[in-house]
Amino acid sequence: MWRRTLTTGAAALLVPMVFGTAMAADGIRAIIVDADGALKDPEAAFWDEADPVMVSMQAQMVAKPLHGEPSVTEVSVRAAHNGHWIGLLVEWETPEPRDTIRLDDFGDQMAVQFPLDAGASPMMGHDGAAVNIVQWRAALQRDIAEGEPEIRDLYPYALVDVYPDEVLSLTDARAYTGALGLDNPVARPFDSPVLDQMAEGWGTLTVRPMQIADGWGVWKDGRWRVAVSRPMRPILEGDPDLSPGTRRAAFAVWDGNNDEVGGRKSWSGWVDVQIEE
Amino acid sequence: MPSVYNWQLGREMDYPFEGVRPKRQFAMIFDTNKCIACQTCTVACKTAWTSGRGQEYMLWNNVETKPYGYYPLGWDVNILDKHGVQDMDGPVYEGKTLFEAAPADKVVLGYTPKDEDYAFPNIGEDDCTGEMDQGAWMQMPHMQWMYYLPRICNHCTYPACLSACPRQVIYKREEDGIVLLDQNRCRGYRECVTGCPYKKVFFNPMTRVSEKCIGCYPAIENNRQTQCTITCIGKIRLQGFMATPDEAREDNPMDYIVHYAKIAKPLYPQFGLEPNTYYIPPVHVPPKYLRQMFGWGVEEAIDTYKRASEDPKLLGAMLLFGATPEIIHRFKLEAGKAVGYDDKGAELVRVPMVEPTFLRDAFDGRFNAYRTNVT
């Protein structure tokens, strides 16, 4: 609580930043940059060369639970590519980063969606028209940056006698590990805080067997800057084609400060992305 | 929205999915009059299923003292408060279910508990409604009272948890009606935690997904009753399969107790989930309180229960509580014994209808001593 009060107070003192921005109707331009590998460093200097485009975010009012009052109403997006990887830098304001997950703590998240079929619905595709969804999760990033939490990191006064994995063989103890033992991809990060996923409509979001997309986020002065990146040309079935030309992307943000998770999010419609030759 | 039939409410009700009943329904009966809140069931479940990391404060089975005990804190008074006053006199429920009372943006009326609500699993233990005044005397129902309420997931016919999940990660098994949560597909949205009015889905902060009572399905598949049932030292539980009233079989002890004798009642039937755990109400508690908790018919249930000795079948069915670890599918009375059978007709257990008693002389000549009154 004290943290929230302090940061809200501090946010009130901030002078709104002014950007030289274009609106989403003009489309996002993915400029060519001279950088190797995945374009996932949100603080890389090359982002300054790309024009930010403001994308307005909407309330999720289609699938229950509806979410009429999302806290993030716009994001700023820049795009860049190096001929192999395309990167999108998405920024939004939030008073405090939320990267811990407990029963009533929801971490921040951001997703970029690319259509696999031209006519796919911007709301996670639809039956027979798939989308690729690259989702960054603050909690997975914290696991990588600071190590995975123990119960006392989450609940300092938790009382524990003994865990099965301390007294049983690994095989016998596995039954007590739940989703962790099944490698449920939302439980822990593989190598990256980003999940490479596909969907064909509400409730079908599935983490793909091969994880290629990557990303990273930095929170500073009341603002998340998160870069996600994926290869431009399809390698595996289910990869979107992001080679030069006019492509499309849509965005979603979950603000942990507003208890957002799942369908409780803000989302955008399709936005054109001009990928420079 | 499809309409489904809820026999506990005696009417059709709205539910987001078509009403397909399982081939048979997992059910449990608890005799609250016999429960001593020793928590053996709680520990049995905990050691069997939830001693892992992130499950520290997770109790799929818990026993709370009513009226002031709750796990999580205030679970029933919170949802009752949101539900508001409802008209419930029977035989047809006139009020709204939680599905019918849902706000436009939700599937079911619910609330999300706070983390600290789980921090006092046994709060209110043994707390009575009040102090006894000078000159008070024993009367029924008691002037001041408390009782123990053991709770597991109700493996509801119309689960709110299942309907609230936008990913349909929770499913109800066709073969036994057990409600399970897919640990592979869950993404930790917690809509089920919010939706279940009984608060029997839990969030695991280490695995970051939700978990719930699995009805001990590996045991059920092997014809054994659940861990929390077979370890109960008070023998207050009977677990088996229960039919709807129109298909009830008189020789199924579960059906006999619920549908024929009608002494066991569902927990908060007005929520509309058709929960499949049944409670024999405590005889000493004011009926007004019990009616809210178990629906109409509690007074008759208590009356029949007190006169169980007049109905040999009821007595026989009740004697099968805690008599065998196997699931009893049929029973009959034979030569002064209640006999339980498995699904293939093999005998599982024989319980005498009358506890054998032996009378001994007060004076024991061998030791030249008077016997004290021991059993």
Ligand code: SF4
């Ligand atoms: S008691 Fe709760 S968790 Fe169990 S089936 Fe019913 S709604 Fe689901």
Ligand code: SF4
């Ligand atoms: S049925 Fe099994 S899993 Fe469910 S509360 Fe009882 S012991 Fe636990």
